[in-house]
Amino acid sequence: MYPIxxxxxxxxxxxxxxxxxxxxxxxxxxxxxxxxxxYMETKAYRENRPELLEFPKKFTKMLLIFSYVFGSLTGVGxxxxxxxxxxxxxxxxxxxxxxxxxxxWVFFLVEIAGIFIYYYTFDKIDRKTHLIIGWIFALxxxxxxxxxxxxxxxxxxxxxxxxxxxxxxGFFNPTYWPQALTRITLMFAIGGVFVIAVASRLxxxxxxxxxxxxASLWGLIGLVLTWMLAWWYYKQWPETAVTNAKLVIPGxxxxxxxxxxxxxxxxxxxxxxxPTAVKLGPALVMVLVLFIAIWSGERSxxxxxxxxxxxxxxxxxxxIGKDAPGKGVKAETASLDQQxxxxxxxxxxxxxxxxxxxNRLKAGVGNEAERAALAAYLVSLKP
Numbered sequence: 335m336y337p338i339x340x341x342x343x344x345x346x347x348x349x350x351x352x353x354x355x356x357x358x359x360x361x362x363x364x365x366x367x368x369x370x371x372x373y374m375e376t377k378a379y380r381e382n383r384p385e386l387l388e389f390p391k392k393f394t395k396m397l398l399i400f401s402y403v404f405g406s407l408t409g410v411g412x413x414x415x416x417x418x419x420x421x422x423x424x425x426x427x428x429x430x431x432x433x434x435x436x437x438x439w440v441f442f443l444v445e446i447a448g449i450f451i452y453y454y455t456f457d458k459i460d461r462k463t464h465l466i467i468g469w470i471f472a473l474x475x476x477x478x479x480x481x482x483x484x485x486x487x488x489x490x491x492x493x494x495x496x497x498x499x500x501x502x503x504g505f506f507n508p509t510y511w512p513q514a515l516t517r518i519t520l521m522f523a524i525g526g527v528f529v530i531a532v533a534s535r536l537x538x539x540x541x542x543x544x545x546x547x548x549a550s551l552w553g554l555i556g557l558v559l560t561w562m563l564a565w566w567y568y569k570q571w572p573e574t575a576v577t578n579a580k581l582v583i584p585g586x587x588x589x590x591x592x593x594x595x596x597x598x599x600x601x602x603x604x605x606x607x608x609p610t611a612v613k614l615g616p617a618l619v620m621v622l623v624l625f626i627a628i629w630s631g632e633r634s635x636x637x638x639x640x641x642x643x644x645x646x647x648x649x650x651x652x653x654i655g656k657d658a659p660g661k662g663v664k665a666e667t668a669s670l671d672q673q674x675x676x677x678x679x680x681x682x683x684x685x686x687x688x689x690x691x692x693n694r695l696k697a698g699v700g701n702e703a704e705r706a707a708l709a710a711y712l713v714s715l716k717p
Contacts, residue, residue, distance in 0.1 A: 338651070339418045339419050346415070346418075346419035346420070347419070347633070347636040347637065347640070348633065348636075349415055349419070350412070350415045350416060350419060350636060351629060351632040351633040351635075351636050352629065353408055353411045353412050353415050354412060354632045355625060355628045355629040355632050356404075356408045356411075357405060357408035357409055357411070357412055358628050358632065359405075359524065359621075359624070359625060359628065360400050360401040360402075360404050360405030360408070361401065361405050361409070361479070362479070362517065362520065362521040362524045362525075363397065363400070363401055363405075363521070363524050363525060363528055364397060364401040364402070364405065364445065364449075364475050365472075365475045365476055365478075365479050365518075365521045366521035366522050366524060366525030366552075367393060367394075367397050367401070367525050367528070367529075368397075368448075368452075368468055368471050368472035368475060369472050369522075369525075370393070370525055370529060370548075370549070370552070371390040371393060371394060371452075371468060372465060372468040372469060372472060373548075374386055374387075374389055374390050374545070374548075375387065375390050375464070375465060375468065376465060378390075379461055379465075385538055385540075385541050386541055386544065386545075387456075388536065388538065388541060389532070389533060389536065389541060389545050390456075391453075391456055392532055392535070392536070393528075393529065393532050394449070394452060394453045394456075395453065396528070396532055397449065398449050398450070398453055401449075402445075402446060402449055420643050420650070420652065421652070422643075422648070422652035423643030423644065423648055423652060426643075426644065426648060427485060427488075427489075427644075430488075430495075430501070430504055430661075431484075431485050431488075431501065431504070431505065433501065434481055434484065434485060434501070434505065435485075437481055438477075438478050438481040438482060441474045441475075441477045441478045441481070442474075442478050444470065444471070444474035445471060445474050445475050445478065448467060448468075448470055448471030448474060448475075449471060451467055452464070452467050452468055452471055455467065476518075479514075479517060479518075479521070480514055483510065483513055483514045483517055484504075484505040484506065484507070484510050484514075485505070486513070486635075487507050487509040487510045487513045487514075488504045488505065488507050488510075488644070489639055489642075489643065489644050489645065490509055490571065490572070490575060490635075490638070490639050490645050491507045491508040491509045491570070491571075491572060491645060492504055492507060492644055492645060492646070492647055493506075493507035493508055495507070495658075495660065496646075496647055496656060496657065496658040496659070496660060496661075497658075497659055497660055498660040499658065499659070499660020499661040499662075500660065503660075508570050509567060509570045509571070512563060512566045512567035512569075512570050513567050515563045515566075516560055516563040516564050516566075516567050519555075519556045519557075519559035519560040519563055520556065520560045521556070522552045522553065522555065522556030523552075523553050523556035523557045523560060523598065523624075524556075524624060525549070525552060525553075525556075526549045526550060526552045526553025526554075526556060526602065527553065527598070527601075527617075527620050527621055527624050528621065529545060529546075529549035529552075530545075530546055530549050530550065530553075530605055530612055530617055530620075531614065531617035531618060531620075531621060533545040533546050533549065533612075534612050534613055534614045534617045535614060539610045542609065542610050543609040543610050544609075545609075546605050546606075546609035546610070546612065547605075547606060547609045549605070550602040550603070550605040550606040550609070551602075551606065553598065553601075553602040553605075554599065554602045554603065554606070557595060557598055557599055557602070558599075561595060571638065572645060572646075574645065574646075575638040575639065575645070576638075578637060578638045578639075578640060579634070579637075579638050582637055582638075582640070583634050583637055583638070586630075587630045587633055587634050587637075588630075589630075590626055590627065590629070590630030591627055591630040591631055591634070594623045594624065594626050594627035594630075595627060597620070597623050598620065598623060598624065598627070601620050601623075642655070653666050653667065653670065654666045654667075655667055666678070676688075676689070676697060
């Protein structure tokens with residue numbers, strides 16, 4: 335129903351996957367990091383080890399800059415990308431989950447306020463109050479992820495939502511819990527990688543040893559559970575998604591998910607046994623490895639859903655392919671078969687709605703020779 339947005343040499347899904355990866359790293363880091371911070375702060379108070387507080391202060395500063403400046407900008411980027419790539423699909427998600435989005439934004443505001451209050455009140459308020467602020471921030475960040483996951487899972491498995499049109503029937507769909515739990519465990523692995531990177535800059539080797547041993551354990555457990563839960567998630571996919579995964583996903587993406595996981599497992603094991611041996615350079619390389627794994631996963635998630643924006647309901651070209659009685663929506667495929675796309679979509683120029691000999695090529699329905707000439711012309715335009 336809208337003009338198609340094309341990105342030179344790439345696809346819309348490719349662009350969305352790149353931006354989503356840049357967003358997932360800081361956003362999932364924010365979910366896991368405060369749990370780690372609160373744990374370390376509590377440990378420092380209980381064991382009377384004030385030297386351990388050096389890490390949560392440094393980690394929170396990194397989080398403030400990376401997750402809530404860079405992460406917020408990429409969040410806006412995702413909204414822009416999906417709005418131009420799938421405007422009608424974005425509109426459908428907003429109208430279906432408007433209260434879900436509203437709730438997520440409320441908790442995001444809790445995050446924004448929480449990170450600033452937590453960072454700037456270190457050593458300025460009593461311990462109990464500061465920990466409570468940390469817990470509020472951690473819970474708020476965690477809830478935003480749980481809400482967004484419901485909407486993302488809906489795109490692949492809308493469940494009985496087309497029949498009922500009810501919010502929770504779409505939100506708690508067949509892949510919600512496996513995807514939510516997979517993301518929860520993944521966030522601890524992401525957190526572990528960044529914790530080790532920040533800890534590599536600590537001057538106190540004993541503090542570095544304590545931090546890295548805990549972070550590597552979080553990462554190991556998180557990765558193992560993520561791999562197990564991802565298999566459960568895969569088993570809940572609809573048949574079309576499984577077929578796409580087997581036939582369409584290139585081997586490079588499979589390797590891009592598998593090899594980084596193995597490297598990260600080895601890395602966490604190494605840090606577990608050599609907690610003070612990691613330097614900043616190798617730690618940043620593992621952040622890049624983590625990025626490759628997440629990008630491969632996000633790109634694959636976009637691919638397996640095709641040719642739909644919302645599986646079995648709305649096609650990637652924004653046309654409705656299935657009735658949704660619960661929302662009073664009728665499928666458009668039958669009428670398109672009868673009158674054709676040029677007569678149905680509003681953005682087609684009036685002079686192209688009826689095809690004749692003078693406008694066939696402009697309308698995109700030229701003969702074989704004309705299509706070949708157009709293809710050669712488009713190739714000649716490439717630098």
